[in-house]
Amino acid sequence: MRLLDIIKKSSGHLEKAGVEDALVDAELLVLYAAGRDRLSAYMDNPEVDRSLVSRINRLVRRRAGGEPLQYIIGRVEFLGLDIRVGKGVLIPRPETELLVEEAIKAVKSKASSVNSLKIDSSPVTHHASRSFLDLCTGSGCIALSLAKEFPDAQVCATDVSAKAIKYATENSELNGIKNVAFLRGSLFGPVPEHVSFDLITANPPYIKSADIAGLQREVRREPAKALNGGKDGLDFYRKILSKAGSYLKESGWIFFELGFGQSEAVSAIAGRAGFRNITVVKDFAGIDRVLKAEK
Ligand code: GLN
Numbered sequence: 001m002r003l004l005d006i007i008k009k010s011s012g013h014l015e016k017a018g019v020e021d022a023l024v025d026a027e028l029l030v031l032y033a034a035g036r037d038r039l040s041a042y043m044d045n046p047e048v049d050r051s052l053v054s055r056i057n058r059l060v061r062r063r064a065g066g067e068p069l070q071y072i073i074g075r076v077e078f079l080g081l082d083i084r085v086g087k088g089v090l091i092p093r094p095e096t097e098l099l100v101e102e103a104i105k106a107v108k109s110k111a112s113s114v115n116s117l118k119i120d121s122s123p124v125t126h127h128a129s130r131s132f133l134d135l136c137t138g139s140g141c142i143a144l145s146l147a148k149e150f151p152d153a154q155v156c157a158t159d160v161s162a163k164a165i166k167y168a169t170e171n172s173e174l175n176g177i178k179n180v181a182f183l184r185g186s187l188f189g190p191v192p193e194h195v196s197f198d199l200i201t202a203n204p205p206y207i208k209s210a211d212i213a214g215l216q217r218e219v220r221r222e223p224a225k226a227l228n229g230g231k232d233g234l235d236f237y238r239k240i241l242s243k244a245g246s247y248l249k250e251s252g253w254i255f256f257e258l259g260f261g262q263s264e265a266v267s268a269i270a271g272r273a274g275f276r277n278i279t280v281v282k283d284f285a286g287i288d289r290v291l292k293a294e295k
Helices: 002-016 022-034 038-044 049-064 069-073 094-117 124-128 141-148 161-176 209-214 235-247 263-272
Strands: 075-078 081-084 131-135 152-161 180-184 197-203 248-257 276-281 288-294
Touching: 002 022, 002 049, 022 038, 022 049, 022 069, 038 263, 049 288, 069 075, 081 141, 081 161, 094 141, 094 197, 094 248, 094 288, 131 180, 141 152, 141 180, 141 263, 152 161, 161 180, 180 197, 180 288, 197 235, 235 248, 235 263, 263 288
Parallel strands: 131 152, 131 197, 152 180, 197 248
Antiparallel strands: 075 081, 248 288, 276 288
């Protein structure tokens, strides 16, 4: 059998198993197993030996059984970073890239306004003192993207899950990013007292407990702890916002990813916690997805 035939066959199999985007997934699994890039695969369409066929079949069976593609191939691209993922860690989503882009814009615009106010501005010293905190970091995708964008900043990131911290640390090594520290513990727990940050980011668990069972089967393979936001899905926004002010410098920003329909409630919590300039940004599907607020 040739490579393109096995892609077609695998795609049919996945489609029957109810996998959305069956052809895309089949192609990615076959290319991964064969160690080929798409162009060379389509140009050469090589003969596939028996051991490769059985390897491909094993991967296709896992995908047909509902395991997320990203767990099987073990990686996902996030804003140009190569992020390793696997069972026990949330898979980064494109919506979270939006949070990072908004946070980067805010940091840059603040830096330029600060520098334009100073007559003797020294961007280097200003940058060197910048520090960011990412809560519920999971694979580390937010923290690593910020650390890469601002190599002079110090990024601290926490997660309650040892697995997450293991992946995040591995991802920092894999991407050669050194200005980030991943600490295990709940929310602000591992952050030394009296340290304050220019920016806090978080993509916390935000799904209502009662909605977890009805999620797509792939999402149900992700850690419930990374998804479950309590009865109304807002537990972590409340917990984080009750303390965030004391970990932020004056005029520091907090950025949250939001679940569907949560922007008003989270804006209200942020307002009650004393935050101002509360703004919501929509994602590409028109859903309120990112909330930013200033101390
Ligand atoms: N983005 C995930 C989903 O849509 C949820 C992640 C989270 O709870 N922060 O299922």
